Amino acid sequence: MTITDILNAVVAFDRQAVVENVKASINSGVPIDDILNKGLIEAMDVIGAKFSSGEVFVPEMLQAAKAMQAGLAVLKPHLTGDALMEKGTVVIGTVKGDLHDIGKNLVSMMVEGAGFNVIDLGVDVDTDKFVSAAKIHNADVVCLSALLTTTMPSMAKTVKAIKEAGLKAKTIIGGAPVTDAYARQIGADGFSNNAPGAVELIRKLIAA
Ligand code: B12
Missing domain, CATH: 1.10.1240.10 (Methionine synthase domain)
Structure with a gap:
């Protein structure tokens, strides 16, 4: 085997x-x-x-x-294994128009396992839902996932809306077609191409 x-x-x-x-x-x-x-x-x-x-x-x-x-x-x-105490609140979802959730679920699992309170909004999540969830849960970080090049613009819209709403939440993005350059282009606070990297990024952003 x-x-x-x-x-x-x-x-x-x-x-x-x-x-x-x-x-x-x-x-x-x-x-x-x-x-x-x-x-x-x-x-x-x-x-x-x-x-x-x-x-x-x-x-x-x-x-x-x-x-x-x-x-x-x-x-x-x-x-999972480091879930002894809550270290912050993370809102996560796959952006509008996109139904891929395997990578998002993996990130969600590992972030939860690292001790964060995770609010998973599921798939096909529009900008308003991300913004209101970040507000209601007083999120430290919002994680956006996209697997289609056609849904990446929805990330840009959501990152912009979170900043304009004046929330404390930082935004990080990921998913197969997403790049570091794209994250910088749309003003996101970080990017990772894997789930452990997402956890590291969240730790850094919360400590900053
Ligand atoms: C499985 C799959 C599906 C399944 C999804 C099931 C599900 N529940 O998720 C189904 C069958 C539904 C599907 C549908 C479609 N799919 Co599809 N799908 C895939 C496939 C084969 C695997 C995706 C996957 O799960 N990868 C494994 C996970 C673990 O990797 P990941 O998502 O990238 O996540 C990792 C990192 O990116 C990162 N990460 C992910 N999210 C986040 C978020 C943050 C914040 C951070 C920091 C990191 C991070 O961490 C994860 C873990 O390491 C890919 C091919 C591929 N290799 O990507 C095509 C693919 C994404 N699909 C594709 C297409 C075209 C479609 C359809 C349009 C097909 C159609 N004609 O209907 C539809 C679209 C439906 C929709 N509206 O979303 C194309 C996209 C092309 C493009 N450039 O846009 C791909 C690339 C296939 C291809 N080679 O053409 N698909």
């Missing part, structure tokens, strides 16, 4: 095999980061490439996503 078995099981949409292989890998001491990055996340890149080349379509992408999420659920208790 290897990490490749996990990757192959996700690509084959075999939820049960994903769960069994993830459990077996954890039990045999495979590093959690490897299971996550080289197994589950890498598998989504394989599916994405197959989608680009017309080998698979949306229903298959969705099945792979469900298989991946089943594996993530097994990993979740191992991703």
